Amino acid sequence: MPREFTPKVVTGNALIEGDVIYQTADDGWTRNLSEAELLTDEAEARLRLLMAEGQPDQVVGPYLADARPGASGPEPTHFREAFRRTGPSNYFHGKQAELG
Amino acid sequence: MYDYTDFDAAFVATRNRQFRQQVERRIAGALTEDEFKPLRLMNGLYLQLHAYMLRVAIPYGTLGSRQMRKLAEIADRWDKGYGHFTTRQNIQYNWPKLSDVPDMLDALAEVNMHAIQTSGNTIRNVTADHFAGAAADEVADPRPVAELIRQWSTDHPEFQFLPRKFKIAVSGATQDRAVTRAHDIGLQIVERDREIGYAVIVGGGLGRTPMIGKVINDFVSQADLLPYLEAVVSVWNLLGRRDNKYKSRIKITVHEHGIDDIRARVGERFKVIRPTFSGIDLALFDEIKAAFAPPAFREGSTAIYETAYKTDPIFRAWADTNLAPHRAPGYAIVQISLKAHGATPGDATAGQMRVMADLAERFGHDELRISHEQNVILPHVHKSDLPELHAELKKHGLATANIGLISDIIACPGMDYCALATARSIPVAQQIATRFDELKLEHEIGDLKIKISGCINACGHHHVGHIGILGLDRAGVENYQITLGGDHTQDAAIGERTGPGFAYDEIIPAIERIVYAYLDLRESPEESFLATYRRIGMAPFKAALYEKAEAYAAE
Ligand code: HEM
Ligand code: SF4
Numbered sequence: 001m002p003r004e005f006t007p008k009v010v011t012g013n014a015l016i017e018g019d020v021i022y023q024t025a026d027d028g029w030t031r032n033l034s035e036a037e038l039l040t041d042e043a044e045a046r047l048r049l050l051m052a053e054g055q056p057d058q059v060v061g062p063y064l065a066d067a068r069p070g071a072s073g074p075e076p077t078h079f080r081e082a083f084r085r086t087g088p089s090n091y092f093h094g095k096q097a098e099l100g
Numbered sequence: 101m102y103d104y105t106d107f108d109a110a111f112v113a114t115r116n117r118q119f120r121q122q123v124e125r126r127i128a129g130a131l132t133e134d135e136f137k138p139l140r141l142m143n144g145l146y147l148q149l150h151a152y153m154l155r156v157a158i159p160y161g162t163l164g165s166r167q168m169r170k171l172a173e174i175a176d177r178w179d180k181g182y183g184h185f186t187t188r189q190n191i192q193y194n195w196p197k198l199s200d201v202p203d204m205l206d207a208l209a210e211v212n213m214h215a216i217q218t219s220g221n222t223i224r225n226v227t228a229d230h231f232a233g234a235a236a237d238e239v240a241d242p243r244p245v246a247e248l249i250r251q252w253s254t255d256h257p258e259f260q261f262l263p264r265k266f267k268i269a270v271s272g273a274t275q276d277r278a279v280t281r282a283h284d285i286g287l288q289i290v291e292r293d294r295e296i297g298y299a300v301i302v303g304g305g306l307g308r309t310p311m312i313g314k315v316i317n318d319f320v321s322q323a324d325l326l327p328y329l330e331a332v333v334s335v336w337n338l339l340g341r342r343d344n345k346y347k348s349r350i351k352i353t354v355h356e357h358g359i360d361d362i363r364a365r366v367g368e369r370f371k372v373i374r375p376t377f378s379g380i381d382l383a384l385f386d387e388i389k390a391a392f393a394p395p396a397f398r399e400g401s402t403a404i405y406e407t408a409y410k411t412d413p414i415f416r417a418w419a420d421t422n423l424a425p426h427r428a429p430g431y432a433i434v435q436i437s438l439k440a441h442g443a444t445p446g447d448a449t450a451g452q453m454r455v456m457a458d459l460a461e462r463f464g465h466d467e468l469r470i471s472h473e474q475n476v477i478l479p480h481v482h483k484s485d486l487p488e489l490h491a492e493l494k495k496h497g498l499a500t501a502n503i504g505l506i507s508d509i510i511a512c513p514g515m516d517y518c519a520l521a522t523a524r525s526i527p528v529a530q531q532i533a534t535r536f537d538e539l540k541l542e543h544e545i546g547d548l549k550i551k552i553s554g555c556i557n558a559c560g561h562h563h564v565g566h567i568g569i570l571g572l573d574r575a576g577v578e579n580y581q582i583t584l585g586g587d588h589t590q591d592a593a594i595g596e597r598t599g600p601g602f603a604y605d606e607i608i609p610a611i612e613r614i615v616y617a618y619l620d621l622r623e624s625p626e627e628s629f630l631a632t633y634r635r636i637g638m639a640p641f642k643a644a645l646y647e648k649a650e651a652y653a654a655e
Contacts, residue, residue: 016127016198018152057129060147078576080515083524087150088516090444090526093180093195094150 005042009033009074010052011084012062020084020095021059022074023052029059032099033085034073039064102162102247102391104212111255112214119143120202127199144215145201148519154193154201155218156208160228160246160270161189161470161477163213165457168468170211172453178204183453185438185446187472187510187561188267189227190218194517216254221262223253223333227269229277230471233394234433234479236425240289240296242272244389245325248381252326259333263340264348266333267305274590279472281313281592282306282564284350285332288590290319297321302332302362303354306558310594311351314359316366322385324370327377331369335362395465395480397428405483408490415490417543418501423486426479432486434464434478435471436493437500437508441537445511445529446474455496463489472561474510475503505542506550506615507533510561514554514571515578521554523571523578523604528552531608536615545615548629551586564588566630567614568595569607580607584614584641585633596638598645610645617644 010023014031021029022036030036039045045064052062065081067074076082087094104112119139126136140146144155156171163171171191175183178200179193186192196204208214217224226249228242229235249268253259259266271278272289280286286301297319304313320328332350339357341347354362408415424433436456439445448456456476460468463485469477481489493499502508509532512518514525529552536542551565555572562568568583580602583595602610615629621640622632633641 013147013151018147018196018198019150056133060133079578080521080573083515084149088526089524090516090530091180 007038007040007067007069008045008064009036009038009067010048010062011065012052012059015058015060023048027051031095033076036074038067038069038074102388109212112209112216115216116202116205116209119205123198123202141219143205144218146219148194148517150517151195152198152201153517154196154204154215156191156213156215157218157225158189158191158470159250160226160232160243161230162243163468164466165461165468167211167213168453168457168460170207170213172450172457174204174207175450175453182447182449184513185448185470185474185476187474187559188225189470189472190225221264223256223259223266223268226250227278227472229271229273230469230477231277231424231433231479232272232469233392234426235273236427237275238273238427239291240272241392242270242289244385244392245287246270247388248326248385249329252381258337262337263342264345266350276590279561279564279588282588283313285329286313292319295321298325300328303351303359305349305351306561306563308346308556309352310558310563311355312592312594314354316359316363323382324374326381327373328370330373331366335365335369397431397480398482400430400482400484402430402483405486408487415487418490418499419486421501421505422503430483432481432483434481434489435503436476436478436498437502438475439502439508439533440497440500441507441533442530444526445509448476452496452498455492455498459489459492473508502542504547506536506545506548507542509533510551512553512560518554520557521571522573523554523580525552525554525560525571528569528571528580528607532611535608535612545619546625546628561588563594564592565595567611572601574601578604582610584638585630587630598638598642613644614641617641
């Protein structure tokens with residue numbers, strides 16, 4: 001039996017800065033996971049990923065990452081995505097510093 | 101110190117110009133990421149978890165103050181004010197912007213540095229004993245031959261697309277501080293009938309299938325060395341598995357064919373290659389050797405040192421752990437710890453880099469070394485300068501007296517930076533160091549090497565740690581596996597797994613239980629952790645680790 005589809009966001013790294021970015025519902029990119037579009041339909045998710053793959057001038061290595069709905073937008077389900085959302089734990093660098 | 105030739109400088113400048121254009125074309129959209137990626141990797145540029153990462157080679161770990169200052173300037177100007185020194189004698193910058201990297205490479209080139217062959221399936225940065233040219237137990241300085249190998253391997257047409265990366269380390273001393281037995285090729289300088297030559301060890305490596313290298317030839321003369329190395333690499337280039345990334349390293353080739361078969365093939369190949377070496381390499385080697393002539397050591401009284409040692413307990417504690425015997429009378433090798441308790445192992449701020457550069461200039465004949473243990477070495481300091489040097493280090497958070505102790509941990513970047521990681525390494529190292537500092541047990545425990553990797557690739561050398569820690573992902577949570585009894589020296593050994601791993605919040609108490617068991621079980625304070633382990637084996641540690649944990653859980 002195929003595995004049940006779990007919600008996803010499209011994510012990757014920005015071409016110039018290399019930092020983590022997420023696709024938004026209005027076809028743009030955000031640096032803030034809570035502003036990302038949460039995709040709950042598998043076919044839709046594939047289409048959105050294809051679109052991201054067609055934007056190599058903005059994003060490097062886009063992929064679908066697991067996420068779940070939260071009080072203010074999508075939240076990570078795996079600790080790797082949690083670190084990508086915030087930045088490293090040894091310094092206050094990365095997203096946690098940039099997004100305040 | 102060795103300086104680039106005009107040819108080297110022109111080569112690097114050309115490469116940098118090419119790369120600048122490649123970056124421009126990538127940004128303009130003329131190159132796709134698939135086309136660009138191999139080009140950026142050829143120039144040491146990775147894309148990591150939160151940003152790009154630039155890996156810069158520090159050949160055989162040697163640099164001068166001018167180079168160290170440039171590394172500081174780059175950290176300030178294009179990164180976040182610090183750099184990370186690695187187990188392969190590289191420095192990594194964790195936050196560069198793609199558009200800034202060409203400028204960073206040009207800045208490096210100003211001081212004869214670059215990022216060429218710090219990635220890709222080539223012969224990587226050649227590493228060496230960090231006490232090279234200074235150690236009391238040295239047969240010969242390993243750096244001239246490391247430099248010869250660097251020149252031979254850089255841009256070698258046959259070796260740009262090897263089955264996998266290839267790492268060479270050289271040790272010139274009886275005590276192996278270069279981990280030669282865990283490299284694709286390890287060279288041990290030996291003396292036979294008054295002739296200097298090389299014992300060649302092949303097929304070591306860590307990662308998924310850790311192996312200790314085997315001696316393929318116990319004496320190769322200087323004249324035969326480059327053709328012999330060329331024969332080894334070309335035999336592997338032909339035989340090495342290209343169908344499976346996990347089986348491509350020479351350690352697997354040696355394992356699958358057997359060392360005798362490989363030795364015979366290398367011997368055959370050597371016969372063909374040898375006549376193509378005209379002897380120019382020997383002339384070049386003599387030139388290189390001259391460039392590495394030792395500095396003019398001075399003679400002088402060491403009374404100031406002796407007085408400070410007797411009267412100042414803080415200086416004394418530092419001298420006891422952080423100095424190593426020098427071959428020149430009145431001199432010492434100074435190890436600067438980049439492992440302040442709670443700090444990130446291997447990180448130095450730009451300010452600290454400048455301080456170390458200044459101190460090298462003032463007290464250290466302008467020489468610095470980066471160790472595979474992620475510390476910085478001033479190889480030649482006269483003992484009379486040590487009290488003043490120590491005072492300066494103290495002012496800048498660089499006088500932690502913990503070399504070789506439990507808080508002198510090697511840790512890879514792990515999940516905090518690395519895109520391949522399965523768990524974090526850095527916070528585990530930070531917490532172990534902080535915990536044992538609180539317990540005030542470090543000096544009591546003595547020589548103990550903890551090494552941590554955030555995934556199976558083993559960049560943190562966990563397999564050869566007395567205590568090794570490997571971070572894994574178990575169903576979406578961090579889990580840490582422990583190995584005991586690893587050793588990176590001439591008696592190299594791969595550590596043995598204790599059993600099931602520990603969760604993130606259980607790993608520090610688990611390490612504590614192992615250490616307390618050691619303190620209980622050792623015959624005397626002189627018996628090191630590794631010696632105790634070798635005497636009594638795994639069982640008592642396993643009992644301390646798991647039975648006690650169960651007892652706690654049952655309470
Ligand atoms: C953060 C970026 C890094 C990446 C992507 C990376 C990648 C890898 C990979 C894929 C391997 C396994 C290779 C194989 O077995 O074929 C490996 C091994 C290794 N790396 Fe790294 N590494 C990184 C950082 C480091 C750092 C920071 C160090 C030093 C602290 C390091 C030193 C080593 C060593 C010593 C090994 C194992 C020795 C061996 O080659 O057998 N790497 N690395
Ligand atoms: S061991 Fe794994 S996590 Fe650590 S730096 Fe190497 S590849 Fe990254």
